Amino acid sequence: MTNFELKSRDLDVLWHPCTQMKDHETLxxxxxxxxxxxxxxxxxxxxxxxxxxxxxxxxxxxxxxxINSKIKEQLDTLEHVILAGFTHEQAVRLSExxxxxxxxxxxxxxYADNGSSAVEIALKMSFHAHKNSGKKxxxxxxxxxxxxxxxIGALSVGDVKLYKDTYEPLLIQSIQTPVPKDMSxxxxxxxxxxxxxxxxxxxxxxxxxxxxxxxxxxxSMHMYHKEFLVLVHKICxxxxxxLIADEVxxxxxxxxxxxxxxxxxxTPDFLVLSKGLTGGYLPLSVVLTTNEIYAKFYxxxxxxxxxxxxxxxxxxxxxxxxxxxxxDLFERDNVIEKNRxxxxxxxxxxxxxxxxxxxxxxxxxxxxxxxxxxxxRPEDRIGLKVYQYGLDxxxxxxxxxxxxxxxxxxxxxxxxxxxxxxxxxxxxxxx
Numbered sequence: 001m002t003n004f005e006l007k008s009r010d011l012d013v014l015w016h017p018c019t020q021m022k023d024h025e026t027l028x029x030x031x032x033x034x035x036x037x038x039x040x041x042x043x044x045x046x047x048x049x050x051x052x053x054x055x056x057x058x059x060x061x062x063x064x065x066x067i068n069s070k071i072k073e074q075l076d077t078l079e080h081v082i083l084a085g086f087t088h089e090q091a092v093r094l095s096e097x098x099x100x101x102x103x104x105x106x107x108x109x110x111y112a113d114n115g116s117s118a119v120e121i122a123l124k125m126s127f128h129a130h131k132n133s134g135k136k137x138x139x140x141x142x143x144x145x146x147x148x149x150x151x152i153g154a155l156s157v158g159d160v161k162l163y164k165d166t167y168e169p170l171l172i173q174s175i176q177t178p179v180p181k182d183m184s185x186x187x188x189x190x191x192x193x194x195x196x197x198x199x200x201x202x203x204x205x206x207x208x209x210x211x212x213x214x215x216x217x218x219x220s221m222h223m224y225h226k227e228f229l230v231l232v233h234k235i236c237x238x239x240x241x242x243l244i245a246d247e248v249x250x251x252x253x254x255x256x257x258x259x260x261x262x263x264x265x266x267t268p269d270f271l272v273l274s275k276g277l278t279g280g281y282l283p284l285s286v287v288l289t290t291n292e293i294y295a296k297f298y299x300x301x302x303x304x305x306x307x308x309x310x311x312x313x314x315x316x317x318x319x320x321x322x323x324x325x326x327x328d329l330f331e332r333d334n335v336i337e338k339n340r341x342x343x344x345x346x347x348x349x350x351x352x353x354x355x356x357x358x359x360x361x362x363x364x365x366x367x368x369x370x371x372x373x374x375x376x377r378p379e380d381r382i383g384l385k386v387y388q389y390g391l392d393x394x395x396x397x398x399x400x401x402x403x404x405x406x407x408x409x410x411x412x413x414x415x416x417x418x419x420x421x422x423x424x425x426x427x428x429x430x431x
Contacts, residue, residue, distance in 0.1 A: 003043045006031035027384075030391065035062030038409050038416055040396065048396045051408050051420045056217065056249050058280030060329050061411045067279050067325040074321035083111070083315040090320035097327050098288060101258055103267040106288040110307075111315040115248035115274035116149025118285035119210070121309055122270040123153050123172075125289065126208040126242040132296040132305045137207040140172070141198065141241075143179040147218035148210060148246050157210050160218070175202075177209070179216065180224035183363065188224060192231035199239040208242035208269070213260035214365050217249040220403040221370035223363050229264035242269040248285070252276035252326075253336055253410065256343060256366035269293060279326035280409075284319035339367055339410055342417070346406065349421045356428055367410065373402040373428065382431055389427035395420050397427070404428065 007029045015021065033043045038061055040048045050058065060067065074090065081088055095109040110125075112118050123140060130137040142148065142157040149155070155163050156171040164171070177195045180187035199206065213229055216222040236243045245268035250260040254276070257263050261271065270293075274285035299305040313319075329335065346369050353362050353371045360374035376382045383399030390397035397404060404424050408417070 001043060003031050006043065027388075037061040038412050046394070048391065048394055049408070049412075049416055049420050050396050051390070051406055051424075052396060052398050053407050053409050054280060055275075056254075056407055057275045057278075058409045059252060059276045059326060060279050061409045062280075064279065064329075066329060067281055067322055070321050070325035070328075071281065071318055074318055078317045080313065080316050080318070084310065088315075088317050088320075090317050090324060091315040094320045094323050094327070095286075097324070098273075098286065101327070102271055102288050103259065103261050105267040105290050106271055107291045108289050108294045110287045110289070110309075112285045112287075112311050113283040113313045113316070113319070114149075115246075115272070115285050116151040116154040117311065118248070118272045118274055118287050119148045119154040119157070119244075119246060120151055121287045122210070122244045122246075122272050122289075123157065123208070124309060125270065125287065125293065125307060126244065128307060129242070129293050129296045130207055135240075137205055138173055139202065139205045139207060140174045141177055141195070141206055141209040142174060143211050143216070144176045145179050145216055145219040145222055146176070146210075146212060147216065148212075149248075179219075179222065180228050183223050183225055185225050185227055188226075188228035188231065191224075192228055192235065195232060196235050199235055199241060203239035203241060206239070206241050208244050209236065210244040210246055212246050212248075213250055214255050214263065215250050215260075215368055218400065220372070220400045221363070221368060221405045223365050223368075223370070226264040229261065229266055233264070233266040233268070236269075244268060244270040244272065246272045248272055248274045250365075250368075253330070253339055254365075254367050254407070256336070256340060258330075258336060277326070278319055278322035279329070281322040281326075282316070282319040283313070284316065284323055335410060342410070342412065343367055345414060345417060346421070349417065353425060353428070356425075358428065358431055367407065369406040371404045371424070371428065373404070373431070376402055376431075385431060386424065386427040389430065390423055393423045393426075395423040397424055 030042050032040050034041050038049050040050055099107055140157050144159050146159045148158045152170055156174045159176050177198050178191050180191040245261050247259055251273045271288040278284050297305050297307045343366055347364055350362050350369050353359050358373050358375055360372045363370050383401055386397055386399050386404055
């Protein structure tokens with residue numbers, strides 16, 4: 001099999017996500033034959049450093065030997081079983097570990113198979129919990145510039161203009177409150193005051209606020225101060241509004257703590273996790289919530305208060321095995337502390353981008369770095385130019401518009417980090 005043959009077969013039958021397929025008339029697809037560690041390899045033997053962890057999911061490298069072994073071991077025992085009326089060891093063990101690792105007070109786990117679905121679960125649980133308490137609160141608040149997924153409910157609470165303009169007639173009620181404009185403490189306080197002003201007027205109808213703690217992923221890696229989380233948490237408690245922390249992207253060590261909420265020492269009403277949960281291997285997501293929320297649905301059958309949601313692959317045994325293997329690696333290898341060393345090195349490498357005239361700003365939260373460019377129009381498609389330069393030089397970069405970011409697997413070495421960031425530097429310098 002050659003690159004050309006697979007590309008031709010692909011374009012006959014596949015419709016790719018986040019892609020204008022017409023672009024592939026001139027921009028070749030890259031079939032990947034195999035992968036290992038931080039590297040992807042195509043059919044011509046070219047290797048690419050996966051600087052974006054294959055859409056932010058891969059934590060410990062591709063074809064990780066330990067995770068591989070645990071999935072293979074599970075494959076010979078149980079691949080899947082309905083989680084209604086049945087259970088299995090991997091799901092129970094994973095839930096116990098997540099409860100222990102997550103912020104204090106989160107005691108129950110509800111599974112799905114992707115981040116958008118988990119967001120839908122949290123939204124429905126919030127509305128339904130209020131309903132079971134005799135309150136009609138059907139409005140959700142999210143931050144400006146936010147993104148929470150692409151199913152209808154998740155799109156509704158996002159703030160991506162293109163999506164809103166296209167699908168507006170299908171969306172549920174949602175309003176936005178300003179995200180802190182930058183990473184300063186002052187900006188956090190101003191944005192929190194604006195949220196409180198909204199709550200003072202509409203708390204009776206607001207079910208929850210959903211936010212991405214510390215870093216807005218698809219929102220060009222916009223970052224803000226942890227104090228905003230502290231203040232929002234207090235406001236939610238005052239006004240009987242749930243706090244949904246969408247840690248689909250920032251969870252599992254990306255921000256320097258196991259979960260971003262730990263940095264602010266808060267416990268949300270709902271914690272949404274996916275992506276890195278299985279180390280990037282298999283689809284799985286989970287919503288953690290409190291015993292207080294759980295109790296609002298606990299009832300006799302004829303009371304009709306039970307939560308109405310299900311997925312065929314809920315708590316899939318293979319995915320849970322991958323997730324347990326991933327947590328094993330966190331425990332075994334002291335990952336959070338090692339990440340802090342890598343974070344410091346990436347920070348040192350990031351500083352040189354400030355000297356480039358076409359760089360507006362650089363920012364970093366943990367293992368997430370972003371370089372924002374200036375002086376370009378959308379039609380210039382500078383992100384595409386950086387992407388192509390990266391591929392030509394052995395690095396997979398996938399800029400968000402005019403923001404070049406780095407979110408590599410945690411196992412990246414200093415030499416690989418040099419290659420990744422130096423390539424991006426040269427790409428930006430040549431624009």
